[in-house]
Amino acid sequence: MPAVQPIVFVVDDDPSVRSGLDSLLRxxxxxxxxxxxxxxxxxxxxxxxxxxxxxxxxxxxxSGMQLQDQLNDAQVELPIVFITGAGDIPTSxxxxxxxxxxxxxxxxxxxxxxxxxxxALARSRDTRREATTRAEVRQRFETLSARERQVLELVxxxxxxxxxxxxxxxQEVTVKAHRGRVMRKMQAPSLADLVRMGELLKRRxxxx
Amino acid sequence: xxxxxxALHGDVDLEGSGRASYLDEAxxxxxxxxxxxxxxxxxxxxTDETYRILGVSPGTAPTLALALTRVHPDDRAEVQRAFERVxxxxxxxxxxxxxxxxDGTVRHVRVLARPRRQAATEELEVVGAVRDVTGGHTSEDAxxxxxxxxxxxxxxxxxxxxxxxxxxxxxQPLAGVLMNSSACVRWLQASPPNLAEALEAAQRAARxxxxxxxxxxxxxxxxxxxxxAAAPVDLNSLIEEVLALLxxxxxxxxxxxHTELAADLPTILADRVxxxxxxxxxxxxxxxxxxxxxxxxxxxxxxxRAEHELEVSVTDSGPGVAPELVDQVFEPxxxxxxxxxxxxxxxxxxxxxxxxxxxxxxxxxxxxxTFRFTVPCSGAGS
Numbered sequence: 001m002p003a004v005q006p007i008v009f010v011v012d013d014d015p016s017v018r019s020g021l022d023s024l025l026r027x028x029x030x031x032x033x034x035x036x037x038x039x040x041x042x043x044x045x046x047x048x049x050x051x052x053x054x055x056x057x058x059x060x061x062x063s064g065m066q067l068q069d070q071l072n073d074a075q076v077e078l079p080i081v082f083i084t085g086a087g088d089i090p091t092s093x094x095x096x097x098x099x100x101x102x103x104x105x106x107x108x109x110x111x112x113x114x115x116x117x118x119x120a121l122a123r124s125r126d127t128r129r130e131a132t133t134r135a136e137v138r139q140r141f142e143t144l145s146a147r148e149r150q151v152l153e154l155v156x157x158x159x160x161x162x163x164x165x166x167x168x169x170x171q172e173v174t175v176k177a178h179r180g181r182v183m184r185k186m187q188a189p190s191l192a193d194l195v196r197m198g199e200l201l202k203r204r205x206x207x208x
Numbered sequence: 209x210x211x212x213x214x215a216l217h218g219d220v221d222l223e224g225s226g227r228a229s230y231l232d233e234a235x236x237x238x239x240x241x242x243x244x245x246x247x248x249x250x251x252x253x254x255t256d257e258t259y260r261i262l263g264v265s266p267g268t269a270p271t272l273a274l275a276l277t278r279v280h281p282d283d284r285a286e287v288q289r290a291f292e293r294v295x296x297x298x299x300x301x302x303x304x305x306x307x308x309x310x311d312g313t314v315r316h317v318r319v320l321a322r323p324r325r326q327a328a329t330e331e332l333e334v335v336g337a338v339r340d341v342t343g344g345h346t347s348e349d350a351x352x353x354x355x356x357x358x359x360x361x362x363x364x365x366x367x368x369x370x371x372x373x374x375x376x377x378x379x380q381p382l383a384g385v386l387m388n389s390s391a392c393v394r395w396l397q398a399s400p401p402n403l404a405e406a407l408e409a410a411q412r413a414a415r416x417x418x419x420x421x422x423x424x425x426x427x428x429x430x431x432x433x434x435x436x437a438a439a440p441v442d443l444n445s446l447i448e449e450v451l452a453l454l455x456x457x458x459x460x461x462x463x464x465x466h467t468e469l470a471a472d473l474p475t476i477l478a479d480r481v482x483x484x485x486x487x488x489x490x491x492x493x494x495x496x497x498x499x500x501x502x503x504x505x506x507x508x509x510x511x512x513r514a515e516h517e518l519e520v521s522v523t524d525s526g527p528g529v530a531p532e533l534v535d536q537v538f539e540p541x542x543x544x545x546x547x548x549x550x551x552x553x554x555x556x557x558x559x560x561x562x563x564x565x566x567x568x569x570x571x572x573x574x575x576x577x578t579f580r581f582t583v584p585c586s587g588a589g590s
Contacts, residue, residue: 014380016416020387023409027394027402060459085376085383106383110390 004049006121010034011041011067012056012083017106021054021113028114030121038062046076050128052101052120054113057084057091065091068098077127079120083108130200137197140186148185151178155191156198232256238339243321245272245334247295261317261340263309280306280314287319294334298323301336316342376456377423384416427453438477443518443583444469446480447510450487454495458508461499466509473514474585482559483583486567487520489552490579494524497577501527514585517565521580529571537569556581 008030010021018034025032035041038059053071057064064082071078081102082095092103101123102116144152147168154164161179165172188194232255235242241258245251252270259266262278272291279287283305294301300322307315321336388409395406447469451458458465491508498506507525512518529537538557560567560581567581 014384016381016384016412016419017387019412020384020391020409020416023391023405023412024387024394027391027398027405058460085379106379107386108383110387110394113387 005031006050006052006124007031007033007047008052008054008117008121009041009044009078010054011036011038011059011064012054013037013059014056017056017083024110024113025054025117028117030117038064038067041067042070050121050124052079052081052117052124054081054083054117057082057095058086065095065098068095068100072098077124077131079123081113081116081120083113134200137186137200141197141201143185144182148178148182151175152182152186152194152198155179155182156195235337241338243336243338245291247332247334258338261315261338262307263315278307278309280308282306290319291334294321294323295332298332301334304341314342315340374423374427374453377453378420381416381419381423385413385420388413388416423453438479440475441478441480441483442475443473443483443512443520446483447487447512447520450484450491451510454488454491457492458495461495461506463495463498463506463508466507468509468511470511470513473512473518476518476583476585478563478583482563486556486559486581487522489556490522490581493552493579494522494526494577497526498524503527517582517584519580519582521578523576523578525576528573528575528577529569530573531571534569534571538567 008025010018010025010032012018012021012034013036015036018036022032022034033044035044039061041053042062055064055067059067062070064084068080071080079101080095080099081104082092082100083104083106084091085106095103101120102112104112104116141149141152150168151164154167159167161172161175165175168175182188183194186194186197188197235255236257239257239261241261242255243258244253250272252272252275254262254264254270254275256266259268259270262275264270264274264278268274276284276287287303287305290301290303293299301319303319305317305319307317309315318339318341319336320339321334323332323334325331326333392406392409392413395402395409447467451465451467455465491510494508498508503526505525507523509521509523511521511523538553557567560583563583565581565583567579569577569579571577
């Protein structure tokens, strides 16, 4: 997979803060795009690269917290580092509960910000990798027959071949044959791998 | 009868010493002294009460020069000029001067005089009265001091409610300084160093630092309990400054700000801090009224214009002022807000009137309120 250069989005209404963040984040080697409002950011096309958002809490119009809610509602996986002029505890608790990576009070140390962004981008990379794997597993799952899917489900649930045979009303040999094809089609080197793929597929269903 | 009294009474054609002593008594009772001054000879005649007021022992041979040594040094030249003018033009005189006593106490004295020709010699003399008005002055001073105190308190309380915004206003550029200087260091440490980026970051840091300094400077002026100091003021830039201080607050209250500032306003001579305070009060009131009423849209318009006088108006799209309250809003301790002290508008009225201006409200229920005040351009150095 070609390494895509990660991108850091910055939303802050203050021009001093915007230009400062822009320079600081670029000096760390990241691509940076800044926006003066939540609306301006939402108007941008989504980026197919590891990305995170450095977001001011109090913005004119749509506030930082409201933007976080909107992104969560739309299931946009974008880790957020909040920055705020006046850090009150209830707001920071709310932001963290809603999945924020970091909550920094201005003025903050550059190291804290860079570390926060680093972690947010790492989370974004993980999320993307998981999404890719999940898509591949899903593709393999699509190649299974109805019976093979049933066998997969029961194997992942921890049933023994004998139990599966009874449950499906077939010979244990038949179960073994199905199971072998499932392992092959899902490209699972071991039972543990197959179980992990099953989990991934289930999470997909739950999250949809 | 003393020489002074003789001279005076003789000239006013009073008959007999009995009537003269009544007059002396009356003068003493009203804390009024009398004097006569002959321009040609420089001779000065004083009554007992005048000696007392000037703090000179009655035996001393009085001269204008001696009397002048008793006048407060700051007022001396003015008194000298006034007497010379009476002698030269024959005009009347009405002055308030301060008399500085030996023990350092200051007496406020009103001097009234007019010139006349002596019937016999045609010689010019100036006759007049001096009255000790210190008592009245002390209470006026006290009122002025109290008003200044109250106005300072009002300012502090207004600023108190702005603390969060102020912290924010200072914090933003400070964050800019920190980020840009960190970025500058990182650009310099890169290999190879990126000098162009480092330079730009350093320049931005300097600019943000200056911005933080500006905010502090504006605040210091508002917080200080400075005595009234009239200086040339550009009303429009003063409006811009106050709005800059309130911009954040307005934003958070969801208020859209509109300004219509007339070009080429003449500079006025006024106390800058007092004007700022009046504006601060009016704008914060408008903002509060918009916020509390929950109306939409929330518009606030500040207009400046010049006709015979300069006029500033602050208009909000809030619920307006009920007709029966229009006359009361400027009264001290009148408030419709639970947390309000009700002094903002009354202080504003005091301040505007002390500058020779007027302040009033125009409002129709449901159609918002316009608070308007004027400041005279006359007397300005423009």
